[in-house]
Amino acid sequence: IRLTGTVNGKPREFTYEATFPKASGTHEAVPRLWAISKIGHLMDAIRLNGEKEELKKEIVALAKEFGVMTKYTSWLVLEDNARVFNDPAMDRRDGARRALREAAERVRQQNGDAPPPAAEWGARGEKAVEESREVQDAKEGKAQASEPAPGFVLDDAIAAGRHKDQGLRRKDAVQVVGGKTFYGASDGWYDEKWDGKQETLKVEYLSEEYFKLLAKSPELGKYLALGDHVVVVVDGKAYEITPAPK
Structure with a gap:
């Protein structure tokens, strides 16, 4: 590493020896911690200066890539994947939300934009204080970043319906x-980097090929541990672990 510059008006050069590995998993949590902090600063900017579309878009993009929940992405972040994976449960959920918003708007118009009661203002104040705390925590990188880290919570009915065949509730x-970042769909886990169009190398779960793949690429083990149906993209190549026939 060579560092050149000036010190007291005189040119100086410093040379250091260093070795950089081709790939390292030592600091895998750092990118997500950076994203959490960045989102916190963006939310702070919105709170102080008002909502701007470019800031909102940046928050959503970061949240999708790094699996960070914010008030802008608690349901939006899953919307794209619902379309990609054609999950009927997700479609029903989004439809219900739209219906609720439309109903609320009709009530508001019927009331002639009447101001909310004092109790509602108090609730809004409490919510604002809580959001301010969340922003500060995000800026300081206090959000949970353990691996694997749970993210967005589905409604119980939807979560139960997703895995009713296995008798599980996710x-x-x-x-x-x-x-x-992996998104849960009705049949497994999907890498955020997979666009739904890229062809995948299919390997049956716990088959001979499965263990050969792990022996050849042991770094895949932590991703494949998610379950018997996982799509993961590594070095531009998409791998799909498929459930064994029943």
Whole structure:
């Protein structure tokens, strides 16, 4: 590493020896911690200066990539994946939310934009204080970043319906593993980097090929541990672990 510059008006050069590995998993949590802090600063800017579309878009983009929940992405972040994976449960949920918003708007118009009661103002004040605390925590990087980290929580009815065949109830719609973000769909976990169009190398869960793949690429192990149906993109190549036939 060579560093050149001037000290007291005189040119100086410093040379240091260093070795950089081709890949390292030592600091996998750092990108997500940076994203959490960045989102906190963006939310602070919105709170102080008003909502701007470019700031909101940046928050949503960061939240999707790193699996961070904010007031802008608690449901928006899953919307794209619902379309990609054609999940009927997610479509029903979004439809219900739209219906609720439309109903609330009709009531507001019927009331002639009447100001909310004092109790509602108090609730809004409490919510603002809580959001301010969340912003500060995000800026200081205090948000939970363990791996795998649970993210967005689905409604109990939807979560139960997703895995009724296995008799399980999944409440984690997002998992962060090894610095990668995975979204839960009705049939498994999908890497945020996969666009739904890229062809995948299909490998049956716990088959001979499965263990050969792990022996050849042991770094995949932490991702494949998510379950028997996982799509993960590594070095531009998409791998799909498929459930074994019943």
